[in-house]
Amino acid sequence: MGATVGRLGFGFMRLPEIEGADGEKTIDLDTLCGMVDTFMDAGFTYFDTARGYHGGKSEAALKATVVDRYPRESFQVATKLPAWLAKDADDARAMFDTSLEQTGAGYFDNFLLHNLGEERTKLFDDFGLWGFLAEKKAEGLIRNLGFSIHDKAAVLEEVFDAHPEVDFVQLQINYADWESETVESRKCYETARARNLPVVVMEPVKGGSLVKLPDAAADVLRNADADAPLASWALRFAASLPGVLAVLSGMSTPEQVEENVRTMRAFRPLANEERAALEHVRAILDGIPTVPCTDCRYCVKECPQGVRIPAALASLNILALYGDERRAQENYDWNASDGPASSCIACGTCESVCPQHIGIVRELARAAELFEK
Structure with a gap:
């Protein structure tokens, strides 16, 4: 599985919505089609969804806006199986066929066991999903098998030890969490790279929070480069890491797509002075009083x-x-x-x-x- 540095992925988690006459919100497929076209026209091709995203409607939205409108070989689809939403092993396994049907993808370029960590990890073993998905991979329905995880490096290491067959891993990585005792972005990244595994980055902009920095932190970045959007610093930080296969952005407006495409189409790794600016921002954030939880549990x-x-x-x-x-x-x-x-x-x-x-x-x-x- 080749790792490409600086690649932008389209996360189908926070999609544009419209409100119907009944007051109910639905995915705005017309707007989303335009966003997909902008993304594809710029040469980016990686789409990430999951069974539970957007109230369970994300996979169908991907079918309508990507799969039904572009040749299958022109893009990559990643989706995820959330065992923790299943009633039993049969229900969990049925999710795979449902995802195939909902996306219409025919096969998955990347397929993930969704959100390992805490007590959730055990469910994937109890339901026999590792072996089940290995069979799907042997049948050609999965090209690369991996997992996403929100947990600490020691737990990640345990999963790797138990399942050395994985092809890649999806991790929460951003500059704010890089040295966090709770998230352990750096430690998790280094654990994956020690195994020579490609990494898909999720939450590079921390769910949008890194475009809402306190003024003192935002001013550091604006003084370093007045023309660079705040989101661009976060994307470039993640994309500058060796071994990163894709940097996912959960884009919900055409403007976000256009801005992120501009950043990543002209991608350049962070220079030393830019890294120093981000370290300064991290120090400012670390100085803000918060609840001092270290997630020891x-x-x-x-x-x-x-x-x-x-x-x-x-x-x-x-x-x-x-x-x-x-x-x-x-x-x-x-x-x-x-x-x-x-x-x-x-x-x-x-x-x-x-x-x-x-x-x-x-x-x-x-x-x-x-x-x-």
Whole structure:
């Protein structure tokens, strides 16, 4: 599997919408077709979707705007199987055929086991999905098999040890999380590269938060290059890393596509002074007061209510760092809704095991008020 540096991927996660007469929002396929055309006309060909994206409608949208409109050999399709949404092994395996039907792709250039980490990793083994997907690969329905993961480097290493057959991995990498104790972007990237595995980068702009920097941080980048959009710094940081197969951007407007295409069509790796500017930005972000959660998850193990404490605290930190209400809410909905902060019974067990001595009960009350409206 050849790795190409500086390649832009179109993430079909946050798509343009229109509101119907009944008030319901649907994907704006006409606008999306134009966005796809701009992307393809610029020479970019990698599309990333998943069973659960956009309320389960993303794969069908990809069929309507890409697969049905372009020759199959002119683009690459990646999608993902979320075992954690399945009732049982049969249900999980049926998702593969559903994705084939929904996308109309005929085969998948890249197929991923979706969102490993925490207790989710075990489900893929319990349902026998690794062997099942290896069979699909042998049948020619999958060209490259990999997985996406939101977890720490030690967990990533465990998955690699258990499944050395993987062809690539999809990781959350951006300059803000590069040295994060919670995300461990750098450590995860280095773990993958030690195995000589190509990396697909997700969240390079941190769900859009890195275009909503505090003024002090944004001014650093504007002073370094007044003409460079804030998003371009994030894309170029990820694309400058050796072994990166694709840098995914979840583009939701024509303007975002046009801006990102301009950045990546004329891609140039970051120069030393540009890296220094990003380090300065990271230092500014690190200096903003946040909840000092390191995602050790001791609190989760002890919580009698199963509250997703680190996810709730992460949403509070997104607000503190970037003022990004949409992204903070999105993170909460994706990662904390099955263990909401409002379930907290204020027993204090979490606080008794927290190495950072966080007032977790107080912070969960704040998260419930902000994100459970």
